[in-house]
Amino acid sequence: MPSDVNEESMSLLERFVVLMYDRTSDTMEVNDARKQLFAHKSRDLENIPPMQAALQQHIKRASLQGNCWNQTLVLNPELPIPSDWGWTKEASGWQPLWTTLPEASKSCHELIHCGCKKGCTGRCKCTKVALKCTVLCACSGDC
Numbered sequence: 001m002p003s004d005v006n007e008e009s010m011s012l013l014e015r016f017v018v019l020m021y022d023r024t025s026d027t028m029e030v031n032d033a034r035k036q037l038f039a040h041k042s043r044d045l046e047n048i049p050p051m052q053a054a055l056q057q058h059i060k061r062a063s064l065q066g067n068c069w070n071q072t073l074v075l076n077p078e079l080p081i082p083s084d085w086g087w088t089k090e091a092s093g094w095q096p097l098w099t100t101l102p103e104a105s106k107s108c109h110e111l112i113h114c115g116c117k118k119g120c121t122g123r124c125k126c127t128k129v130a131l132k133c134t135v136l137c138a139c140s141g142d143c
Contacts, residue, residue: 004084005059013059014052021049030055039135054099060086061096113137 011028018025018033022041027033030049037043050058064085071077087094113136114125120143126133133141 005056005063010056010059014055017049017055021047035135051099051101053101057086057097057099060084114139116143119143 014030015028017030018027021033022037025033025036027036029052031052034048034051037048038045049055064080064082064087068077068079071079082094083089086097088097089095112125112129112131114120114127114133115138116124116133117138120127120133120137120139122128124133124143126137133139133143135141137143
C-alpha cells in the first residue's frame with residue numbers, strides 16, 4: 001500500500017474524470033474543467049466534476065477499500081490508518097472526509113458576476129462591490 005496518492009496517478013485519474021464529464025474536453029485538471037463547464041457550458045453543479053481536493057479524498061477512500069479487499073484472505077492483515085486515507089474519527093465513528101477545502105459560503109463572493117461586454121464601468125456589479133471580474137463575467141475577467 002503506498003503512503004499517499006502520487007502525483008502521476010492523480011494526473012491520470014483527473015484526466016479520466018474530466019473525460020467522464022466532457023468527452024471532448026482537452027482540459028487536464030478537474031478544477032479547470034469545472035470552471036469551463038459551469039461558466040461557459042452552463043452545466044448544473046450536479047453535472048460538473050468534483051473539485052480536485054474532493055476527488056483526491058475519494059481516491060484515497062477507494063484505495064483504502066481496495067487494499068482491505070486485497071487482504072481478505074490474509075490471517076493478520078496490515079491495514080493503514082483510515083485518517084490517512086480520506087476518513088476522520090468522530091464520536092459516532094469513522095466519517096468520510098469529503099474535502100480539505102473551506103466551506104463554499106466563505107467564498108460565495110466569487111459567484112458575483114457582471115454582464116459587461118466592453119470594459120467594466122461604474123455600473124459593473126463587480127466594481128460596485130470592489131471585486132475583480134472573474135471567468136463567470138461576460139467580459140471573462142479580461143477588463
